[in-house]
Amino acid sequence: MALRVGVVGGGQLARMMVPAAVELGLDIRVLAEGPDMSASIAATAEGDHRDAATVLAFARDVDVLTFDHEHVPQDVLRALVEAGVAVHPGPDALAVAQDKIVMRTRLTGLGVPVPDWAVVHDADELRAFLGEHGGRAVVKTPRGGYDGKGVRVVDDPSDVDDWFLAVAEAGADQALLVEELVPFTRELAQSVARRPSGEVVAWPLVETVQRDGVCAEVIAPAPGSAGRLADAAESLAVRIAEELGVTGVLAVELFETDDERILVNELAMRPHNTGHWSIDGATTSQFEQHLRAVLDLPLGATGMHAPAAVMVNVLGGPADGDLAGRYPAALAAFPEAKYHFYGKAPRPGRKVGHVTVTGSDVDDVVYRARAAAAHFDD
Amino acid sequence: MALRVGVVGGGQLARMMVPAAVELGLDIRVLAEGPDMSASIAATAEGDHRDAATVLAFARDVDVLTFDHEHVPQDVLRALVEAGVAVHPGPDALAVAQDKIVMRTRLTGLGVPVPDWAVVHDADELRAFLGEHGGRAVVKTPRGGYDGKGVRVVDDPSDVDDWFLAVAEAGADQALLVEELVPFTRELAQSVARRPSGEVVAWPLVETVQRDGVCAEVIAPAPGSAGRLADAAESLAVRIAEELGVTGVLAVELFETDDERILVNELAMRPHNTGHWSIDGATTSQFEQHLRAVLDLPLGATGMHAPAAVMVNVLGGPADGDLAGRYPAALAAFPEAKYHFYGKAPRPGRKVGHVTVTGSDVDDVVYRARAAAAHFDD
Structure with a gap:
């Protein structure tokens, strides 16, 4: 019988696990939030991931449970483990990804380099941090943020008055995270995968380009990173995966500073x-690797098919909502590009797909990936 | 709205279209023969592909209808076209693939090189053909054969007595096909894809190794084929696709003779x-290309990721039926191999999966692909 993987959440990450599962002969099942989700083709249940009974019922018929997102509450995760479900990543690891204050505390405890940070409960504490960091800083809500949401650059505590009000109402243990504005030269990301029995593999370090707090482009490998920088990023990500006991894929977003x-x-x-x-x-995609890792199967090779790969997100899509109407021109113009769409309706700023181009010359690959993706702009 | 492709038949070819459809953002729907088919993840209906009402009902909600196999009867295909369904490949093209006598007649009419052949209705006609061709020949039933079924090498008409009996009972228009035993040095295959508006693209010519009439290994590109041989095969396949009006992928199986x-x-x-x-x-797989072609979308690039790619079929699988139990050793031994399984229960001789390895040195790639696949032998 095929190995059965259950995925909580029906977004595009669950969707992109489907091709890998089908190819590897795995039985993939998705607990979707509702109908017409990105991963609906594999949905075998619909329900709320915050409800323990719903998730427990879904988990009954799978060999391992994994996730499309990090939002399953700790009490649900603990109930799953107590019921004997193999949960990857596990509750202890996920706790670090679920709360940015926990994350900063753990990473600092491990001696991992992070921006200067502090927990602030009110305007006075934030004002003090601003005073020590040149008058500007980044304030983050500890939970629920993604794609730039829950993140504000502030130069006065009043910029986050609404958040402090919410914190005060929510209770004494609530707070905000404040971090220095890092003078970075670029952003990088290092992905690794780790399986329960300990094996860890890394992909090449990549450069990421953010626009309005959202990932817009990724260049693999990060130009000029071979050697010391790539080695340092890989060692760091491997150590974090091991120290936190992460199973499955771990992506570490990084700032590179002007002092390297x-x-x-x-x-x-x-x-x-x-x-x-x-x-x-790459020989093994992050989606195939995640499935292999959570099933504790040996991990796949991560070498690249070509010297450079560039991914450009399709953000928003055409205002008329007709993505498919753009296929003929795009596919004709760039027959070598790989087009990916997530079954999501176009909406301003929404990630509805991405395009990847590979090749030898990174500038040429960047140009072609951008031009191919631009066919889907409004 | 996503473009909708309906696939008649739920076998492994339909299954392998699913990853390509999911990635390209297509809505793929399968009319499966029953539950637990290879392509069940995309099954939206179950039923008999020989029943016009069943297929018509399935086709009502798709933009284009295509196939996992060539067994949909002509009267059903014609009814679909009359009902306004976009059917690719269409009835006229499929008629040539459905009947080996029609195929030989059409190819001969086009001047395409084929083995010597004849239509034989009885033992006397077969004896005459054997007499003219060194006493041995290949007899084929015109319909329903695959993977060596419906094919016999004979040196006496009595070897196919049972088939002649069936032919006599079936009616006056029935017959068998007999072909010369071609003294070939190796077998090759040339795949192309053609879309309704006319564009045709080809993949590299490949060498195929058959065992007991079943494809066992494929080497891409066919060693030593660059230049004249590859050009000839591509021209031939393109011409056949165009002359027969094939839409979607066309695979042409070839014999290479000792006189080249x-x-x-x-x-x-x-x-x-x-x-x-x-x-x-390859940059574009035959499954993605088939979907693009039948939707009349521009075709994708067919270049290779590496100088050599070798595919080895997993035939039969372990006697205990536990394919998944072989994953740990296989994946650990060859982390660079790509493993594919079709959700089919192991059974002697049955195609249950395949393994592909790519690389620079063809001998090394052949070795690794065979060794990786051998992990799943009984």
């Missing part, structure tokens, strides 16, 4: 936008 | 076992 240091920005314990290039550019 | 001629053995108007290497070895 790397600081950890964020962690994601699942396949991540910065690894989508691997579907078309 | 190529003769057409069989045609398949669908993705074919000899093209499975393209999933992991």
